[in-house]
Amino acid sequence: MRPWMPLVGVAALAAVAAAAVGGDRLLSSGHGSGPSGTVLEASIGRCGRGWSGPHAGPQTLLVRNSGSAIAEVMLVDRSGAVHGEIEGLGPGVTRPMRVTLGAGEYALRCSDDSSGDPRTGPLVRIAGGGPGGPAVRAVDGNELAGAVTSYWTKVTAGVGRLAGLTGTLRSAVASGDVGEARRAWLPAHLAYERLGAAYGTFGDFDDKINGRPDGLPGGVHDPDWTGFHRLEYGLWHGEGASSLGRVADRLDKDVRDLQADLPRQRIDPADLPLRAHEILEGTLRFELTGASDEGSGTSLQTAAANVEGTRLVLDALRPVLRDRYPALPQVDAWLDRLDAQLKGRSSLSDLSPPDRRRLNGTTGQALELLAPIAEIAAPRRTS
Amino acid sequence: MTDRRSFLRGALAAGVGGVAAASVSGAAASEASARPLRGFHGAHQAGIEEAPLPRTTVVSFDVIARNRAELTDLMRTITDRARVLTAGGVPDGAGISGPPTDSGMLGPEVPGGNLLVTVGVGASLFDGRFGLAARRPDRLTAMPTFPNDALDPAWCHGDLSLQLSARDEDTVLHALRDIARHTRGAAQIRWRMDGFVSPPRPSGTPRNLLGFRDGTANPAPADLGKLVWTPDGGSFLVVRLIRMLVEFWDRIGISEQEQLIGRARDSGAPLDGDREFDEPKFAADPIGKVIPLTSHIRLANPRTPQTAGNRILRRGFNYDRGVDAAGDLDLGLIFTCYQRDIPSQFEAVQHRLKDEPLVDYIRPFGGGYFLVLPGVRDAKDYLGRALLS
Numbered sequence: 001m002r003p004w005m006p007l008v009g010v011a012a013l014a015a016v017a018a019a020a021v022g023g024d025r026l027l028s029s030g031h032g033s034g035p036s037g038t039v040l041e042a043s044i045g046r047c048g049r050g051w052s053g054p055h056a057g058p059q060t061l062l063v064r065n066s067g068s069a070i071a072e073v074m075l076v077d078r079s080g081a082v083h084g085e086i087e088g089l090g091p092g093v094t095r096p097m098r099v100t101l102g103a104g105e106y107a108l109r110c111s112d113d114s115s116g117d118p119r120t121g122p123l124v125r126i127a128g129g130g131p132g133g134p135a136v137r138a139v140d141g142n143e144l145a146g147a148v149t150s151y152w153t154k155v156t157a158g159v160g161r162l163a164g165l166t167g168t169l170r171s172a173v174a175s176g177d178v179g180e181a182r183r184a185w186l187p188a189h190l191a192y193e194r195l196g197a198a199y200g201t202f203g204d205f206d207d208k209i210n211g212r213p214d215g216l217p218g219g220v221h222d223p224d225w226t227g228f229h230r231l232e233y234g235l236w237h238g239e240g241a242s243s244l245g246r247v248a249d250r251l252d253k254d255v256r257d258l259q260a261d262l263p264r265q266r267i268d269p270a271d272l273p274l275r276a277h278e279i280l281e282g283t284l285r286f287e288l289t290g291a292s293d294e295g296s297g298t299s300l301q302t303a304a305a306n307v308e309g310t311r312l313v314l315d316a317l318r319p320v321l322r323d324r325y326p327a328l329p330q331v332d333a334w335l336d337r338l339d340a341q342l343k344g345r346s347s348l349s350d351l352s353p354p355d356r357r358r359l360n361g362t363t364g365q366a367l368e369l370l371a372p373i374a375e376i377a378a379p380r381r382t383s
Numbered sequence: 384m385t386d387r388r389s390f391l392r393g394a395l396a397a398g399v400g401g402v403a404a405a406s407v408s409g410a411a412a413s414e415a416s417a418r419p420l421r422g423f424h425g426a427h428q429a430g431i432e433e434a435p436l437p438r439t440t441v442v443s444f445d446v447i448a449r450n451r452a453e454l455t456d457l458m459r460t461i462t463d464r465a466r467v468l469t470a471g472g473v474p475d476g477a478g479i480s481g482p483p484t485d486s487g488m489l490g491p492e493v494p495g496g497n498l499l500v501t502v503g504v505g506a507s508l509f510d511g512r513f514g515l516a517a518r519r520p521d522r523l524t525a526m527p528t529f530p531n532d533a534l535d536p537a538w539c540h541g542d543l544s545l546q547l548s549a550r551d552e553d554t555v556l557h558a559l560r561d562i563a564r565h566t567r568g569a570a571q572i573r574w575r576m577d578g579f580v581s582p583p584r585p586s587g588t589p590r591n592l593l594g595f596r597d598g599t600a601n602p603a604p605a606d607l608g609k610l611v612w613t614p615d616g617g618s619f620l621v622v623r624l625i626r627m628l629v630e631f632w633d634r635i636g637i638s639e640q641e642q643l644i645g646r647a648r649d650s651g652a653p654l655d656g657d658r659e660f661d662e663p664k665f666a667a668d669p670i671g672k673v674i675p676l677t678s679h680i681r682l683a684n685p686r687t688p689q690t691a692g693n694r695i696l697r698r699g700f701n702y703d704r705g706v707d708a709a710g711d712l713d714l715g716l717i718f719t720c721y722q723r724d725i726p727s728q729f730e731a732v733q734h735r736l737k738d739e740p741l742v743d744y745i746r747p748f749g750g751g752y753f754l755v756l757p758g759v760r761d762a763k764d765y766l767g768r769a770l771l772s
Contacts, residue, residue: 058475082479096491098476134480334568353537357571358447365568372481380479 040108040121042089043067048108048121056101056129064094069112072381073097074138078105078123080382081135102132111381118381136324138380143320144269151272151316155195156262162191163259166252173231173248176241181248185235186298189228192255193302196279196309203265205258209251212292220294226250229294236295273377275313277370279306284363290348297347303363304342307335310370320377327369334366419496423469425758426616428766430501430548431696431721432607435589438555439548439700440577441622441717443505443541443751444570451513455771457569461502461545462765464565468558471495488557497554502766503544503620503753518770522619522724526752529733531742538624538749541573546719552577574749576624578700578717587651587659592627592714593744595644596651597699599659600684610728611696611721615769616757621695621729623718624702624749630711632744643741645678653680662686682735693731695720718750725752 041049043066051061061084065071068091075084075097083106084097105125111118165188172184189210197206209227216222220233231251234244283306286292287299314321314331321328341359345351351359420436421429448454471493474485485493509519528534547558555577563572581589591597602610611618632640637648645663646653653663655673663674665686674681684694700717707713722728756766 058473060473084476084478098473099478100475134478136478136480138479354445357445357573361447361567361569361571364571368564368567372477375477375479375481378479 038062039064039094041066042071042073042086042108042110044069044071044110044112044119047110047119048124051108051121051124054101054106054124054126056103056126056132058098058100061097061099062094063089063097063108065089065091067091067112071110071112072118074109074380075099076107076109076120077132077135079137081133081137082380083133083135085380100132101126102129103127104132136376138382139320139324139377140382141269141379144272144377144379147316147320148267148269148272151313152267154312154316158191158195159255159259159262162188162195163252163255165191166248166255169231170248170252173235173241173244178235181244182235182296185228185231186296186301189232189298190301190305192228193305194308194312196275196306196312201267201271201275202258205254205261208254209258212286227254229292232296233294269379272313273317274374276310276317276373276377277367278374279310279313280363280367280370282306284360284367288348288360288363293348297349299348300342300345300350304339307338307342311335314370314373317373317377321373324376325373327372331366331369331373334362334369338362338366420499422496423466423500423759424761424764426760427612427618427758428501428755429469429758430499430546431611431618431698431755432604433499435580435698435700436499436548436550437580437582438550438552438577439546439579439717440555440559440575441700441719442545442547442559442575443573443622444543444545444566445573446508446512446542446570448513448569451515451771453569454513457566458767458771459765460565460569461562462759464558464562465500465502465766466759466762468493468561469495469498469500471497486557486560488553488560493557494554497549497551498558499546499548500558501544501546501548501620501755503755504767504770505541505544505751505753507540508542515770520754522726523754524725524752526621526750529747530737532747535748538574540751541753543570544620544622544751544753544755576702576704576717576749578702580700591699591716592629592701593632593640593644594648595640595646596659597716598697599646599651600680600694601697602694606694607696609723610692610694611723613723613754613757618721618755619723619725619729620753620755621718621720621722621725622750622753623747624715625718626713626715626746626748628711628744628746629714635744642675642678643739643744645674645680654678677740679736679739679741682739683732685735690731693728695722695728695732715745721755 038050038052039062040051041047042063046066061075063073063086065073070091071086071089073086073089074082076082083101084099086095086097089095103126105123107123108121109118110121165184169181169184169188172181175181192210195201197210200206202209207227210229211225211227212229213220213222213225213233216225218225226247228251231244231247233239234247283303287303287306290299292302293299314335318328325331338359341355341362348356421433423429446454446457448457472495473492474483477484504523506519506523506525509515509523525540545559545562547555547562549555549558581591584590588596588599613619641647641654650657651659652661653674655664655668656662663680663686665674665681668674670676671678671681676682684690698719698721700719702715702717704713720729757769759766
């Protein structure tokens, strides 16, 4: 193991620290760190040609697309694990691939848009050296299909529950009882936040249902601002029942439109691994800064709902990740810590400065551990 | 009037030219061609006895680790990152196992030998959380409130101190991002202040934002053993965040400014001397006719045998953090000093400075006391090992 390693949690950090006993050295002196090393060809016809003097250790391989079509290139070992990847390598273009190779057999795998299956270049044997990697067996689209189906089934059920709650909310607002309306707002909003609608999961529906006034010329008074936060603003700023009634009606309608549209929506399998960290990235940015609070003081309940949404993604991906991501148990452990800190809390103002720092750090650590999932579980052409 | 304006224009133009020339020579002196700084390992940590570098950040962390084992992991991780960042090299590829291991701010190969890392512990680390209460160094306390202070709790104290210094700001920020990324679950930033050291204007000790040279009377390297280092190779650090009310300062006459400090603004010489490093002769001026008894240099360092042991290694960094609510520039000094013992050195000086006339122009609002840990001896050692094992 070497000092520059992806972060894999506190226990692993200790391992990294312990492994750094190599000391005060330059990390890759003399191992092709500059652009002057071996150049491997990466066209379909000449995949992997030109790899002269293969050797163990950290190194930068230069990969040149000698063909005429845009190429995808992976360096794989005999077990099929991917050590390095270059996406979208244009014809004539040379790009570096930073890898650490241990004893074993390696080959370049090349594919392009024009042909069918990827081609695997000649096997190159490397002897000696320390452990190589990190390397991960690629996930193909078929493996992800199961995860996507199971995820979408749960999301569909969640949207059903949401529609029931926005219906209740609509009636509560119509009754003119602000207390009742506020009490009905929270479970409906949390039902939505539990779905983990980060970064375009529901397309335009997310803006309508849960948008913030950011970017609207009129800000909180902009007529185009709709959804949960618009309703929150009104309910906690003394707005009259008649205008709020229209907001609640519109919200309920948008949720039902989403529900009706859901069977037609197709989640791109490539998006699901991204959600693993994106949901909580949004929590850190909007909830833990207080930016999304329009008066209800429920940012931390929203954060807890987002953790549930993250677990929904994680559970769907678990079969794919189990053999590929050694830090998966740590992901669960840090989400548990996060839950424990959010439990029974609602507003950011409930937190003392030390408690808030602990929550920020725990969220940050969970995110560092979730982020690799986006890379590991991204669908790739494997054969 | 016309003449004066044209003179000002000329001066302004010359000033701009001067800045351009300075930045060119600054670039030439920058990392690419500069001699590497010291390595990471040593009896003392880096960043104390070395000449201050132009860019720095002073960061206070609170530890959020849950127990002693996690705290030990944190100290090992900080050590490891500091070692790697100081040594430089090409960060490893992540392949498809995760996002890039490095932010890329310094290019594909991190230059080595360009960073000074200094890590300390605050008294709060020795509360009940980590079973360290019995190991609190005897003379390490929380920074008290001094009579002329206006302390903001959000800018005071901390479980750990981290100072990162380099010739260039990107090197400092790269290191801070890296260390924060690797320690999020164990420590969080409590406060942070970035600072800079001005180049000599035109020579001698760099000036602070009051326009005066700051740090002229530091002890000689040969005296650091008795004044700065603790027996195990650590040093006590005092950080004081001191706002300077520069608009007010700029509205007082030069004689008053110089008498408040005790030195000439242009040359840095004591008011009874001609050159910066001339020794002031306080004994020859017992009633303070030339250098007032209440001037800063006379109170801070009376140059008597009785006060020789109070001397501190003073490292000042200017800070600039925007504009305050009254429209004044928020400028000041990150005062740091190192010593063997805070009560008999910094605090003795600070008590002499109580109610000095200069206090009208400054506002200390933050900082803390820390014990800078002994240096990391070799590849197996880590910061705080003696404390934690």
